[in-house]
Amino acid sequence: MDQIMLSKYNEMLFTPGHRACPGCGATIAVRAILEATGPDVIVVSPTGCLETFTAQYPYSPWGVPWLHVLFENAAAVAAGVEAALKKRGLADKVKVIIIGGDGGTHDIGLGALSGMLERGHNVTYICYDNEAYMNTGVQRSSATPVGASTATSPVGKQSWGKERPKKNLPAIVMAHGAPYVATASIAYPNDITRKVKQALSIQGPKYIEIHSPCPIGWGFDSSLTIELARLAVQTGLVPIYEAFQGQPLKVRKLAKRIPVTDYLQQQKRFRHLVEGQGDQEHLALIQAIADENIAHYGL
Amino acid sequence: MAIGTLSVMEGSMAIAQAVKMCRPAVISAYPITPQTHIIEFLAQMVANGELDAEYIRADSEFSAASILAGASATGVRTYTASSSQGLLLMTEVIYYLAGTRLPVVFTGANRQITAPIGLQPDHQDTMSLRDSGIIELYVEDVQEAYDTHLQAFKIAEDHNILLPVMVCMDGFVLTHVFEPVKTFKQEDVDAFLPPYEPIHYLTPEKPMVFGSGTDDANTMEFHYMGHQAALRARDKIEAVAREFESAFGHYRGGLIDTYATEDAEVILVAMGSVIGTLREAVDILRGDGVKVGLVKVRSFRPFPAEALRKAINHASAVAVLDRALSFGYQGILATDVKAALYDAPQRPLVLGLMVGFGGREVNLNTVREIVQRTQRVLDIGQVPNETEFIGLKTETLPHFSVVA
Numbered sequence: 240m241d242q243i244m245l246s247k248y249n250e251m252l253f254t255p256g257h258r259a260c261p262g263c264g265a266t267i268a269v270r271a272i273l274e275a276t277g278p279d280v281i282v283v284s285p286t287g288c289l290e291t292f293t294a295q296y297p298y299s300p301w302g303v304p305w306l307h308v309l310f311e312n313a314a315a316v317a318a319g320v321e322a323a324l325k326k327r328g329l330a331d332k333v334k335v336i337i338i339g340g341d342g343g344t345h346d347i348g349l350g351a352l353s354g355m356l357e358r359g360h361n362v363t364y365i366c367y368d369n370e371a372y373m374n375t376g377v378q379r380s381s382a383t384p385v386g387a388s389t390a391t392s393p394v395g396k397q398s399w400g401k402e403r404p405k406k407n408l409p410a411i412v413m414a415h416g417a418p419y420v421a422t423a424s425i426a427y428p429n430d431i432t433r434k435v436k437q438a439l440s441i442q443g444p445k446y447i448e449i450h451s452p453c454p455i456g457w458g459f460d461s462s463l464t465i466e467l468a469r470l471a472v473q474t475g476l477v478p479i480y481e482a483f484q485g486q487p488l489k490v491r492k493l494a495k496r497i498p499v500t501d502y503l504q505q506q507k508r509f510r511h512l513v514e515g516q517g518d519q520e521h522l523a524l525i526q527a528i529a530d531e532n533i534a535h536y537g538l
Numbered sequence: 539m540a541i542g543t544l545s546v547m548e549g550s551m552a553i554a555q556a557v558k559m560c561r562p563a564v565i566s567a568y569p570i571t572p573q574t575h576i577i578e579f580l581a582q583m584v585a586n587g588e589l590d591a592e593y594i595r596a597d598s599e600f601s602a603a604s605i606l607a608g609a610s611a612t613g614v615r616t617y618t619a620s621s622s623q624g625l626l627l628m629t630e631v632i633y634y635l636a637g638t639r640l641p642v643v644f645t646g647a648n649r650q651i652t653a654p655i656g657l658q659p660d661h662q663d664t665m666s667l668r669d670s671g672i673i674e675l676y677v678e679d680v681q682e683a684y685d686t687h688l689q690a691f692k693i694a695e696d697h698n699i700l701l702p703v704m705v706c707m708d709g710f711v712l713t714h715v716f717e718p719v720k721t722f723k724q725e726d727v728d729a730f731l732p733p734y735e736p737i738h739y740l741t742p743e744k745p746m747v748f749g750s751g752t753d754d755a756n757t758m759e760f761h762y763m764g765h766q767a768a769l770r771a772r773d774k775i776e777a778v779a780r781e782f783e784s785a786f787g788h789y790r791g792g793l794i795d796t797y798a799t800e801d802a803e804v805i806l807v808a809m810g811s812v813i814g815t816l817r818e819a820v821d822i823l824r825g826d827g828v829k830v831g832l833v834k835v836r837s838f839r840p841f842p843a844e845a846l847r848k849a850i851n852h853a854s855a856v857a858v859l860d861r862a863l864s865f866g867y868q869g870i871l872a873t874d875v876k877a878a879l880y881d882a883p884q885r886p887l888v889l890g891l892m893v894g895f896g897g898r899e900v901n902l903n904t905v906r907e908i909v910q911r912t913q914r915v916l917d918i919g920q921v922p923n924e925t926e927f928i929g930l931k932t933e934t935l936p937h938f939s940v941v942a
Contacts, residue, residue, distance in 0.1 A: 279742045283608065296750040304740040306611050307749030308634055312604035315596065319564060319608025319616075320740065322592035326563040326614050333742055351604065354597025 246274060248302075257300040258292040262461025264425045264451030264468060265289055265367040269338060271428040272365055275435035278303055280334045281324075283317040285343030286310035288374045288453075289367065311347035313337045314355035317362045334439055336363040341382035342372045345406050356415035356444045363438045363445040366408070367425075369453040377456040381406040384476065385528070386521055387508045389456075394511040399521050404528060412446040413482055419445040420482040425452070426468035427479070430491075434481065450477045458507020470502040475529035478536040493538045499526045539787045540726035545719065549680040549712045550575030552719045553619070553645055553705075556687035558589045559727040562643075563614035563734075566594040566605040570624040571657055572709035573647035577619055599624035603631035603642075610640040611748050613739030615691065619645035621709055622663045623652060629667060635702040636671025636764060638749060641694035641734075644704040645687070646674075647713045648810065648861075650896050658897020659708035661810065665838070665862035665870050671764050673703040673771050674838040678813035680717040683707045685790040688727060689778045695734050699771050701764070706838075708811040722786060730785045772840045793842035795834040796849050798824060802831025804912045805850045805886075807875055808859040809835045812893070812900050816859075819905035828909055835871065843878035850875075851882040855912045859893040859900075868925045887915055892927045904928060 252273040259266045265288055273280075282305045284290045290307045293300055308316045317337045324330045344352060344366040355362060371389050372378040379392040385404045388394045392401040413420050419441045421434045431449060438445035452468050454461040471477040472491075476499060479491035500522060503509035512518045512525075532538060547555075553576045557565075565584075567577040583589040592609075596602035599620050606616040620628060625646055635642050646664040650656045664674055673693065677683045686705045694703040707713060738746060752760070772793060779791025795813075798820050799805055806816055813834045823830045833849050835842065850856050856879075860869025867873065872890030879885045889912055894900040907928060915921050 278745075281612070281740050281742070290749075291751060294747055294750040296752040296756055299747045299750065301747055302745055304742060304745045305747045306608065306740055307747075308604060308607045308611075309630055312601060312607075312631070315601035315604035316608035316611075318594060318601075319566065319605035319610075320612045321608075322564045322566075322594055322605070323609040323612030323614040325592055327612070329741075350597060351601050354601050357597070358594065 246270070248274065248277070252278060252302040254300040254302060258295065259288070260455055260461070262454040262464040263288070264369060264453060264464050265340070267425040267428055267464070268367045268431060268449045268451050271425070271431035272336070272338060272435050273303065275432045275439065276303070276334055276336060279332055280336055281306065281320050283307075283313050283320060283335070283337045285313035285339040285348055287340035287343050288369070289338060289340065291374050310343055312351045313339050313343060313348055314351040314362070314364060317364070318355050318358065318360045321360050321362055330361070334363070335361070336365060338365050338367065340373070341366055341368040341370060342380045345382045345408050346380050353415065356412060356417055359443050361442055361444070363435065363447065365435065365447045365449065367449050367451040369451045369456060370405070371453070371456050373453050373456040382408070386512055386525055388511060389508065399511065399518060400508070409446065409448055409482070415444075416484060417446055418443045418484045421447045422450070422477070422479050423447060424450040424468045424472050424477060424479060426465050426472060430479070437481070456508070458510070459505055463505065467502070467505060470497065470505070473497045474499045474502045475533040475538050476502065478532045478538055480536060488536060490536050490538060493533070496533070499529050540722050540785055542720035542722050542786065545721070546716050547719055548575065549683060549707065549715050549717065551579050552680050552684040552721070553687060554579030554583065555721055556684045557617050558583050559722065559724055560617070560688060560691050560731055561615065561733070562591050562617040564592045564594065564606060564609035564616045565618065566596050566602040567618050568596045568599045568602045568620070568624060570599065570621045572649055572713045573619045573621040573624070573645065575713065576645060576647070599627040600631065603628040603635075606642045607631055607635055607640060610635070610642050611638070611740055613736040613741070615695070615734040616642045618642070619647060621647040622649035625663045626651065626666065629670065632667055632672050632702060633670045634749070637760065639700040639764070639767070640702065641700050642702045643687070643690045643694055644702065646704045646706040647709045648706055649709040656896065657709070659711055659811070660895050660897055661706070661862040664704060664706045667704070668839060668870065671701060671768060672839065673701050673768065674706055675703065675775070675836055676706045676809040676838055677712070677836070678811055678834060680712055680715065680719050682790045683712060684719055684721065685782060685786070688731060689782055689791055691734070692731050692778050692781075693771060693774050696774055697737055699767050699774055701767055701771065706810065711811040726785065730782065768840045772837070772842060775837050791836070793837040794845050794849060795836060797832040797834070799831035799833060799849055801829060803829040803854045804909060805831045805833055805853040805856050806859060806905070806908070807833045807835060807850065807856055807871065809838060809871065810861065812859060815900055816905060819902050822902060823905070823909060830909060838871075841874055841878070846875065846878050847882050850886060851879060851884060853886045855887045855889065855916050857889045857891055857908050857912050859891055859908070861894050863892060863895065872925070887921050889915055889921055890925045892925060895927070898929050
């Protein structure tokens with residue numbers, strides 16, 4: 240049943256007709272998130288794909304109050320929303336969530352996120368992680384996986400793509416002492432809904448990172464978004480877990496494990512690694528990351 | 539009319555007391571000298587239970603302003619204070635607040651901008667916000683700073699304005715000075731400043747989208763509306779100053795203030811704490827037979843071009859004392875004063891003078907030198923240099939490691 244999304248809100252909270260690309264993973268995430276929040280929520284989004292494709296004046300698919308301020312401050316803005324709701328006596332009724340991309344979360348918005356976590360605001364920060372700056376034309380972010388070719392980490396004689404591994408932001412959030420941190424994938428939308436509900440049931444700052452494939456940025460057919468998301472999980476490159484503060488991780492075990500090449504070979508961003516004889520040295524390095532994840536998280 | 543209580547207090551305490559009386563729902567701030575005392579006093583008031591506000595200690599000035607953007611969009615009264623680099627860090631948010639018509643009130647405790655790093659008061663920080671859409675009011679003493687904070691919320695939150703307002707006060711000279719200040723009772727301030735009633739705010743009962751994008755189809759219209767609001771603020775600033783006078787008994791406000799200008803041949807134009815020094819200098823120079831007058835520009839944005847023109851166009855010469863410079867052109871206030879005079883039927887000569895820039899002391903001798911320079915310019919009938927630096931230590935320039 241993981242793959243079937245049944246909406247009790249009949250698409251009223253996020254209507255069709257927005258400007259997302261065909262096969263956009265982020266929109267699947269948004270629907271699953273709002274299924275958990277219901278209408279009594281204020282959504283804050285930093286600049287990014289979601290902001291661009293949902294808020295072009297005078298049109299919007301948002302059926303919930305939604306606020307965009309800038310690129311690097313969503314966590315601070317949400318903290319202000321929460322403070323104002325307290326003063327208006329609405330803090331118990333209206334939830335505050337952030338939905339932002341990896342660029343606005345892992346990179347430019349990290350300072351504001353750290354401040355929000357440290358101060359302990361009752362805010363749920365949800366990152367749809369499509370692993371690069373997609374809205375501006377696919378540039379590398381610190382969430383871009385090692386080896387991926389992007390517009391600013393292009394493959395060339397001196398480059399095999401992004402040279403550094405993905406930033407482990409969930410671990411950074413956990414180090415702040417956040418009461419709830421979870422990872423999820425748009426391959427499992429009902430799991431997203433469940434985790435968002437879980438987060439909303441806990442006081443304090445929560446963080447959920449949702450792996451969200453991007454057909455344009457990764458280079459795959461828009462019919463394969465869910466499939467790519469599932470393959471990423473099955474390789475072990477995207478560990479799915481929940482972290483309740485002070486407790487062992489609750490991990491989604493892999494029923495079936497696949498080699499990373501099964502996932503990489505379907506994406507243009509990794510084509511340089513798999514074509515011809517294949518770049519065995521670097522493929523081994525990426526496989527080692529998956530193996531390490533499987534060992535570390537007990538996938 | 540309200541009866542005030544006169545007591546001696548630090549400038550920062552006067553600001554904190556004024557802000558407290560305005561009952562902001564959310565305060566967020568980050569420490570930076572010389573603004574810090576203001577937010578420390580407010581923190582203590584919240585800690586003591588004297589002020590019922592959400593007080594958020596932000597991780598940066600950028601976050602502080604962002605927190606207030608979120609709070610203001612959620613429909614409550616908001617306040618912060620900053621200085622110098624902090625204001626620069628807030629700048630991106632300030633443009634957003636003005637563009638989204640969110641009436642956050644700021645104190646800008648004026649301080650020089652790095653490099654070189656330093657703590658002295660000049661206006662380079664707040665004047666760098668000139669084109670953001672924020673309303674900027676410059677005050678000359680602590681009483682005016684207190685009064686102007688009470689007025690600022692009323693101006694910002696007016697439904698025909700809805701723009702952020704910054705009260706600009708020179709760091710240390712005003713924030714750290716102890717002066718007698720007349721403060722007012724809570725019920726009198728409440729009568730003057732009713733609770734904020736937002737038109738648009740975030741609520742699930744009526745979902746709205748804030749901060750949409752747009753393109754060439756609508757951007758000009760949004761900017762036009764913001765510009766019209768800023769222009770309307772000229773009348774509003776005057777009206778609120780008059781309301782303040784009827785409520786509290788003294789007029790502290792308006793777009794400009796004039797002193798001994800009616801028969802003046804030479805008029806000094808300036809902003810901020812230097813005005814107090816200049817008032818005294820005018821008295822002394824008048825005693826020496828020099829027909830000198832003074833115009834204080836209180837509202838820098840919106841710029842009071844018409845009021846200024848009327849106040850100065852009869853003079854033979856105008857000396858603009860600037861504490862902020864547009865590098866490669868001229869003093870920022872001087873540029874605006876000249877532009878305002880362009881349409882006048884007769885135009886005085888205008889001297890653009892960097893005075894007190896980087897916090898350099900301004901005293902009676904400085905003013906004497908300015909008036910002498912003005913006399914020389916009048917003698918030759920033209921202004922030889924677009925910008926002069928008053929008190930520049932030319933003899934030390936060869937010792938700096940860069941070419942002067």
